Amino acid sequence: MKVTVIGTGYVGLVTGACLAEMGNHVLCLDVDQRKIDILNSGGIPIHEPGLQEVVRRNAAAGRLEFTTDIAHSVAHGTLQFIAVGTPPDEDGSADLQYVLAAARNIGRLMTDYKVVIDKSTVPVGTADKVKAAIAEELAARGVDLEYSVASNPEFLKEGAAVNDFMRPDRVVVGVEDERAVLLLKALYQPFTRNRERLLVMDVRSAEFTKYAANAMLATRISFMNELSRLAERLGADIELVRVGIGSDPRIGTSFLYAGAGYGGSCFPKDVKALVRTSAETGLPAVLLNAVEQVNDEQKLVLVDKLVKRYGENLNGKTFALWGLAFKPNTDDMREAPSRVLIAELLKRGASVKAYDPVATEEAKRVLVDAEGNTLAGLSFVEAANDALEGANGLVIVTEWKEFRSPDFDTLAATLKDKIVFDGRNLYEPALVRASGLEYHSIGRQ
Ligand SMILES: NC(=O)C1=CN([C@@H]2O[C@H](COP(=O)(O)OP(=O)(O)OC[C@H]3O[C@@H](n4cnc5c(N)ncnc54)[C@H](O)[C@@H]3O)[C@@H](O)[C@H]2O)C=CC1
Numbered sequence: 346m347k348v349t350v351i352g353t354g355y356v357g358l359v360t361g362a363c364l365a366e367m368g369n370h371v372l373c374l375d376v377d378q379r380k381i382d383i384l385n386s387g388g389i390p391i392h393e394p395g396l397q398e399v400v401r402r403n404a405a406a407g408r409l410e411f412t413t414d415i416a417h418s419v420a421h422g423t424l425q426f427i428a429v430g431t432p433p434d435e436d437g438s439a440d441l442q443y444v445l446a447a448a449r450n451i452g453r454l455m456t457d458y459k460v461v462i463d464k465s466t467v468p469v470g471t472a473d474k475v476k477a478a479i480a481e482e483l484a485a486r487g488v489d490l491e492y493s494v495a496s497n498p499e500f501l502k503e504g505a506a507v508n509d510f511m512r513p514d515r516v517v518v519g520v521e522d523e524r525a526v527l528l529l530k531a532l533y534q535p536f537t538r539n540r541e542r543l544l545v546m547d548v549r550s551a552e553f554t555k556y557a558a559n560a561m562l563a564t565r566i567s568f569m570n571e572l573s574r575l576a577e578r579l580g581a582d583i584e585l586v587r588v589g590i591g592s593d594p595r596i597g598t599s600f601l602y603a604g605a606g607y608g609g610s611c612f613p614k615d616v617k618a619l620v621r622t623s624a625e626t627g628l629p630a631v632l633l634n635a636v637e638q639v640n641d642e643q644k645l646v647l648v649d650k651l652v653k654r655y656g657e658n659l660n661g662k663t664f665a666l667w668g669l670a671f672k673p674n675t676d677d678m679r680e681a682p683s684r685v686l687i688a689e690l691l692k693r694g695a696s697v698k699a700y701d702p703v704a705t706e707e708a709k710r711v712l713v714d715a716e717g718n719t720l721a722g723l724s725f726v727e728a729a730n731d732a733l734e735g736a737n738g739l740v741i742v743t744e745w746k747e748f749r750s751p752d753f754d755t756l757a758a759t760l761k762d763k764i765v766f767d768g769r770n771l772y773e774p775a776l777v778r779a780s781g782l783e784y785h786s787i788g789r790q
């Protein structure tokens with residue numbers, strides 16, 4: 346099938362590449378010339394395991410193309426996926442300006458039947474707005490063309506995006522007419538090994554399903570983070586509690602890890618947007634407000650532990666920091682807990698020597714002052730152990746695999762104060778302490 350994907354961010358690029366892998370002819374559009382230039386020269390603008398290979402293979406086969414030419418992109422696909430960003434507005438609601446601009450371009454330039462598919466995460470009712478925007482553009486041109494608008498939210502996780510797209514737990518399609526249903530079923534048939542994985546529903550329910558999924562996952566994390574605080578006071582171990590409850594299939598084992606708070610481009614923004622949607626309908630989102638509050642506090646949990654240990658003033662102290670990205674296997678720094686931690690440590694007079702296996706370049710781009718210079722007191726190093734030199738203690742924020750088995754004797758010999766603050770519970774406390782290190786983790790003794 347001929348498919349256009351509008352927006353070559355994480356979701357657009359993965360969608361385009363994976364649809365091309367199944368034999369579709371995909372044209373990806375972006376308004377960002379830099380991204381399109383990188384893609385056309387064989388690179389990819391993001392770090393995502395396995396994606397470059399899929400992009401290269403399909404580009405070489407002529408099934409995957411990249412452009413900034415809007416007219417070309419509208420003419421190309423019968424299926425037009427909108428995968429542009431939906432960042433939070435000032436009041437927390439999703440900013441739909443990019444989605445609606447993409448829809449208007451389609452209405453302005455289409456000459457035949459199109460299925461316009463919202464893949465971006467958008468509030469309930471957005472498909473109606475997309476439909477109206479296209480109708481207005483068609484009316485302005487004085488033409489009457491048939492088109493359908495569908496919702497097809499994306500559930501992929503960064504760091505595992507290609508696998509999540511190629512082997513989805515489910516594909517949710519919200520659609521209102523039979524012609525579009527048939528086209529989308531045909532498109533997704535190769536990805537949904539059995540029909541039960543393709544869930545066809547009304548558009549509003551599909552839009553709502555995406556927010557419900559992210560809000561549920563965020564709730565589980567905040568629940569465990571709140572319990573981790575209690576575990577510390579009660580003399581219990583949150584890791585044992587996690588296994589103890591997770592073995593009940595009604596609870597399940599995933600997304601129960603207490604830590605330094607959830608970050609990324611989606612949970613924080615989607616929980617905020619759902620709180621906002623709820624308020625607009627006159628229903629205060631009691632639970633979701635608490636989920637957000639717990640998470641905001643949790644991003645400071647390591648600072649609280651440092652302050653408890655050293656006092657409010659951290660002047661003259663230097664901390665090694667392992668992990669900048671909001672989670673492993675990505676260079677994404679959006680809403681990363683490390684950002685809150687670094688800002689707070691610098692404010693209290695400490696210096697930070699940071700290391701991340703892949704996110705350093707992105708961190709250098711975003712952790713800057715008003716003049717664009719790296720924040721005063723922050724420096725970056727090329728290897729995990731380089732961060733330890735001259736540092737008082739080590740602070741771990743992201744659970745990259747290469748941090749899982751350090752040589753604790755080396756840590757003890759290098760760190761001035763021999764202290765580890767572990768925001769992801771990577772180690773067995775007794776093992777760390779056996780090397781003479783002081784060890785602080787989350788929800789454990
Ligand atoms: N990042 C993720 O893991 C996931 C994101 N989502 C949702 O997918 C949507 C996109 O997210 P990301 O890919 O992370 O966004 P992103 O911010 O990485 O990329 C969006 C892209 O759209 C482009 N763009 C903006 N307006 C455009 C227009 N009118 N025409 C063409 N291109 C345009 C931008 O230049 C940018 O390259 C959001 O709604 C997000 O909530 C959903 C599931 C997973």
Ligand SMILES: O=C(O)[C@H]1O[C@H](OP(=O)(O)OP(=O)(O)OC[C@H]2O[C@@H](n3ccc(=O)[nH]c3=O)[C@H](O)[C@@H]2O)[C@H](O)[C@@H](O)[C@@H]1O
Nearest residue numbers: 499500501502503600601602604606607608609611671672
């Ligand atoms: O809508 C989206 O964009 C996506 O948001 C999340 O995916 P992602 O943000 O890539 O990352 P996750 O693996 O969900 O992690 C999010 C944050 O939660 C934290 N987390 C995760 C799991 C856990 O048990 N504890 C925990 O603190 C991670 O460290 C990370 O900061 C969802 O998992 C995807 O299904 C969804 O498609």
